[in-house]
Amino acid sequence: MDKILRINMSGANGPELKTESLGAYAGLGGRAMTSTVVAQEVPPTCHALSAENKLVIAPGLLSGSAAAMSGRISVGCKSPLTGGIKEANSGGQPSQLLARLGYAAIILEGCPKDDTLYKVIINKDGVSIDKADDLKMLGNYDTVEKLRGTYGDKFGCISIGQAGEMKLGAATVAFTDMEGLPTRHAGRGGVGAVMGAKGIKAIIIDDAGTKMREPKDPEKFKAANKAFVAGLRQHPVTGQGLPAYGTNVLTNVINEAGGYPTFNFKQGQFDGAAKISGEALAEMENSRGGDGSATHGCHRGCVIRCSGTFYDKNGRFVTKQPEYETVWAHGGNCGIDDLDAIAELDRLDDDFGLDTIEMGATIAVAMDAGLAQFGDATAAIRLIKEVGQGTPLGRILGSGAAVTGRVFGVERVPVVKGQSMPAYDPRAVQGIGVTYATSTMGADHTAGYAVTANVLGVGGSVDPLKPQGQVELSRNLQIATTAIDATGMCLFIAFAILDQPETFQALIDLINGFTGLDMTGDDVSDLGKKILTQERTFNARAGLTAAHDRLPDYFKNEPLTPHKVTFGVTDEELDQVFNF
Amino acid sequence: MEPAATLDLRLPAETAARFTPLFSAGVGIATRTGIPLVKLLCDQLGIDEKYLDQRVQTIFVNARAVDDVTRLTVDDGDVIALSAAMPGLVGATLRKGGVLASFRAAISYSSGGGQGGGAGFTVVTLKLFNLVARELAAAILRGGIWIKGGRLAAFLEQTTPPPDDTMSVRWNGKPVQSDRWTALPWPEGWVELRVETLTV
Structure with a gap:
């Protein structure tokens, strides 16, 4: 992945396409790429649906390679829902296709002058953009079906449905799956509304004629991938529970x-x-x-x-x-x-x-x-x-x-x-309430995941049986999750990493074998801290303060049955989460 | 205390497996108060100690997450739930003795054990989820569970019996035609149900 595609929708004569080298964004993928671009290029106080906001779509660092579980793709922007920075990620095929075509990111900029809708076509020969008013107010399924009539059935598609066109706060960006259906979504934060504001209905990606991305150290990469897959398959969660249910x-x-x-x-x-x-x-x-x-x-x-x-x-x-x-x-x-x-x-x-x-x-x-x-x-x-x-x-x-x-x-x-908030009541599981409250993304269950501090060695050891450990654990989990989001790896690899140190080492070896780097666990956590710091800084400049790092009051006042518990983590404790 | 009736089924594996979902909502297990929970699970129900230690990663007693199962004794009317390791941050949080246990301190089982004392008869509720249900249900059904007559009748109503020559039904010890298993005189109280899986 050695280039970035910029599409400026505010061009004097219509949309302008520009392919450029990575420059300062070299080595970044997934959330690291989206959050860095947004932090560097988007005015934090802009309106999320304005020409100043940008929508960044970035495959993970290892996408397009033979690395298992590496097909996640990140979408970033200033969120119309939270008013802060946003990264939402998804499965589906487009991450692999874009990466094989060499794109580390697509950046949608500006705003069209009228309500014309566009589609972008990307293949090995380059990029083009056409009007797509025939797709107006179609759902994602009909959009993909109609595009099939023109482009065959071998492409991957990134699209928005009616909600994105209407620029609604709950709008997603859809990604086609292995069957070519738009079932995978970068769901959170209204990223689809920003794509709608750019006037882009669909991005059609055809990787015909491209090859899988090659690792810098093929032998190391192959051995690490094998160990990584074995670790995932032998773990009861990733090898049995999740596949079955x-x-x-x-x-x-x-x-x-x-x-x-x-x-x-x-x-x-x-x-x-x-x-x-x-x-x-x-x-x-x-x-x-x-x-x-x-x-x-x-x-x-x-x-x-x-x-x-x-x-x-x-x-x-x-x-x-x-x-x-x-x-x-x-x-x-x-x-x-x-x-x-x-x-x-x-x-x-x-x-x-x-x-x-x-x-x-x-x-x-x-x-x-x-x-x-x-x-x-x-x-x-x-x-x-x-x-x-x-x-x-x-x-x-x-x-x-x-x-x-x-x-x-x-x-x-x-x-x-x-x-x-997602599907876990923060009164019963108060640690996740800490993450809901303090995440840069708004209430998010994936913001602090089960890649434990004890594995990454972030922030020292934590006594798991002391309540005050919740703040430290939430901090460390958010750092670790942010780093994983940058790789394009599915977060579910976390379980095998949590329990099997050799699988964590296999992941590090996989990254190093592919990139030719010599990263350690500390480097991974430093990357997570760096991204989080950028995101926090952006949010602060956008006007989000400690008062926004809070759960609604009723969680502190209304006991939850059957345990009759309220959320007991104090504001002072919440304010300590990002002290690193 | 005796159950109001007994029902013994000998079923082909495919039909017997359909009884596993009963464990999601919970089934009754007749036991005695005051005995160690491990004794109930391992000695009475036949769960291997290594399996309990390694496969069963998530345990609840009365909806509270348990960190050390060896410290608990059975109390009257307990609800005990067993699960394999779960995905997700919260799934990992609920694991027994896990490094994320502080996340759910508000719902952890904090006492040293049941308060019941004595050695009276009780029917506790046992719930089995996911892989643990799939792997333990058959053996526990073979040993016998207690279930209210109305609930069992409603369940069997939804379960098509296999051909008569591939199964057998005994009600209070006496043979019954399989096509009559939904028309049995169900009591309001407990029925002891035993299901034996026939091997081909």
């Missing part, structure tokens, strides 16, 4: 722990959890059959294969296997215990280009406002369809939970920095 395996366990937000975060257990659990979903998918039903990867090179394919009772494709957060958001959080209804909601979200977490949280807030009854799946589907249709109510809902709560006068709105 997908991420939704968490439903029963989080519910049992009393940390499963139910009825818009009113209680910690849902009576219908077993009906929508990963075990129930796998059984349903296996009994219905079909290609890739219960076990499937989200991109080539994935060896964990935590995804799957959801078919209806008549064997028709509906959507990819809904993930845990989706099943929770549209399920227990809205009191819905019907997997077919949840799958339909997931399909609608993917088609309109909406973040499933944000929309599930929003529908639950709407239910609290009296727009529908908890448990009413038909009403939930109707509300999501309003978003796709662009009705006034739909535009409010598509702007996310914070806006919806404000419009309808709901106090219980589970957001931090305007972004909805």
Whole structure:
């Protein structure tokens, strides 16, 4: 990856394309690339939908190579949802394709002069941009289908649905999967709205005639990749639990722990959890059959294969296997215990280009406002369809939970920095509340992941049984996660790394074998700190202060059943998280 | 205390496997209060100690995450849940004795054990999730679980019995035609259910 593609939508004679060398951005990938570009080039106080904001799409450092699990792609910008810096990442095929074509980043700049919509075509011969008004207000599925008529079925596609065109705060950027369907999304923070503001409907990527990226040290790389894959396959989470049940395996366990937000975060257990659990979903998918039903990867090179394919009772494709957060958001959080209804909601979200977490949280807030009854799946589907249709109510809902709560006068709105909390109640698992509160990204469950401090040796050792360890652990996890996001590796590699030091070493060897560098664990954590510091600085300049690093007050005041606990981490403790 | 009825099933493996989801919502296990939890799990239910130590990475007692299972004793009406290691930050947080345990200090099992004392009869609820359910359910069903008559009737209503010549049904010790397993005189109280998997 030796070049950057810039597309300036404000050109005097229409969009201008420019391919340039990496310059100061050499060696960066994924989140490291997106956050560095945004921090360097975007005025922090600009409006997120203005010409000054930029949308950066960057494959991970190892994407396009033979490295297992390396197909994640990052999308960064100033977020219209949080007002701060944003990195959202996704699986799918485009990361590998872009990397093989040599692009370390695509940067969308400026704004078109009118409402003309464009598509970008990238292949080994170069880049072109055409008008695409025939794709206006099409969903992601119809968009990809229509493009197939022109470009065949071998391309990868990055697109937005109606939500992105309407510049809604919950809009995603979609990425096609191995089957060429737009099922993978950079979901969080409204990145799709920024792509919509740039007037780009789709980016078509054809890597025909390119080769896999070659490592600097092939022997070291090959040996490390082999050890890395073996580590993933032998671990009970990555080798057995995730392939068998997908991420939704968490439903029963989080519910049992009393940390499963139910009825818009009113209680910690849902009576219908077993009906929508990963075990129930796998059984349903296996009994219905079909290609890739219960076990499937989200991109080539994935060896964990935590995804799957959801078919209806008549064997028709509906959507990819809904993930845990989706099943929770549209399920227990809205009191819905019907997997077919949840799958339909997931399909609608993917088609309109909406973040499933944000929309599930929003529908639950709407239910609290009296727009529908908890448990009413038909009403939930109707509300999501309003978003796709662009009705006034739909535009409010598509702007996310914070806006919806404000419009309808709901106090219980589970957001931090305007972004909805995911599927874990921070009163039960208070450490994740620390991360929700302080993440540069707004409430985000992936901001601090299970790549433990004890492995990376960041910030000294922490006594896990002392409550005050939560702040230190959250800090260290956020640093480690940020570094992993830069590699383009799926975060689920974390479990094998957590338990198996030899697998962590294999990852370091993999990076070094590919890049020819001699990085250590300390270097990886330094990279994480550097990126986080950039992001914090950007947010501060954008006007985000310590007051934004807080959970809503009701988490401190309303005890959560069954444990009757409130969020007990003090503001002073939260303010210590970024003391590094 | 005796169950109100007993139901003994001998089933082909495919049909027997359909009983595994019963463990998601929990099944009754008749035992005695005051005994060590490990004794219930390993001696009574036959779970291998090494399996409990290594495979079962997540344990809840009454919805509280357990770090040291050896310190607990059985209390009246306990709800015990067993799971394999879980993905995600929170999944890792819930592991027994994990380095992220402080993250969920508010819901950790903090006492030294059950407070019940004595040695009275009790029916505890046992939940098995994910791989642990898949791997342990058959053996525990063979040993017998307690389940309320109404719930078992509703479950069997949804389960198609295999051909009569591939299975056997005994109600209170007496043979019953398999096509009548949904029409049994279900009591309101406990039924002791034993399921033996037939090998081909």
